[in-house]
Amino acid sequence: MPGQGRRRCCEAVDGTHRNLGRGRGALLEPAVLAALADSEAHGYDVRKSIEDMTDGQVSADPGGLYRLLRRMEEDSLVVSTWVEGESGPQRRQYMLTAEGRELLEHWLDHLRERERVLSLLVTAVERVVAKD
Amino acid sequence: MPGQGRRRCCEAVDGTHRNLGRGRGALLEPAVLAALADSEAHGYDVRKSIEDMTDGQVSADPGGLYRLLRRMEEDSLVVSTWVEGESGPQRRQYMLTAEGRELLEHWLDHLRERERVLSLLVTAVERVVAKD
DNA sequence: GTCATCTATATGTGTTATACACTTAGATGG
């Protein structure tokens, strides 16, 4: 069986998905934008939204998610405020900005393109594999 | 327009796609495997195969492609031989191994899963964007 | 009453592939 040394194609050590693809090809950012487009939320909720969105298949790494949210705030895609709960300020509420919403629309086109490319690739692989 | 500082979502500086997603989420490896499943080929041909496969939308970075091929050989997914052309040995011919073919089959399942997740994400984004 | 578990938000860090620029070299063609 291939894939002992370097890990390949399947994501996390435990076999679950943990990412949506890396870097520029990543899908985590649009997922976050989409999660926040409905209503503002805090990081923990965003994480659950993404799980819901993807049918429980993508469970973002908390560390990475919180860092992404900070990055996105730096880039003015979201803004955050600390929510003073009845038990002290412990939640950072994120809200989408107009810029973030604009980018999400842009992402939609891009995601559709990616869908198309992926489907072309699947077709090509199917052709050469010709599995049952 | 968002995306001046950090580049976002769109791939290369010139606006073309150059990758298929990074790292573990990357699609370049299966594309290479698929390109070599039909018939052995050298790197330059693989690059063109990928372009064909993706309707000209993905044009792999040559540097990265050659490095990937080397990596794949290290992992016994492909084997290479220098082809002695009539004008000296200048082409490295790559051939898929049984292990490589096995991994490609595995990739097919994985790509289909990715297709499904991507389509769920697109649906989610569409719902919140509700564009035209 | 304490122990696990859940909510919630982080930081630390090594690893790795990437994008882009650049090099080399033979062949082809105007």
Added chain:
DNA sequence: CCATCTAAGTGTATAACACATATAGATGAC
């Protein structure tokens, strides 16, 4: 002779990731 195509690389800074770990309050079991 000079551009362009084929062909195969190297160099390198950067960025993002996976995973481990820390923290703290709340909830619930036993």
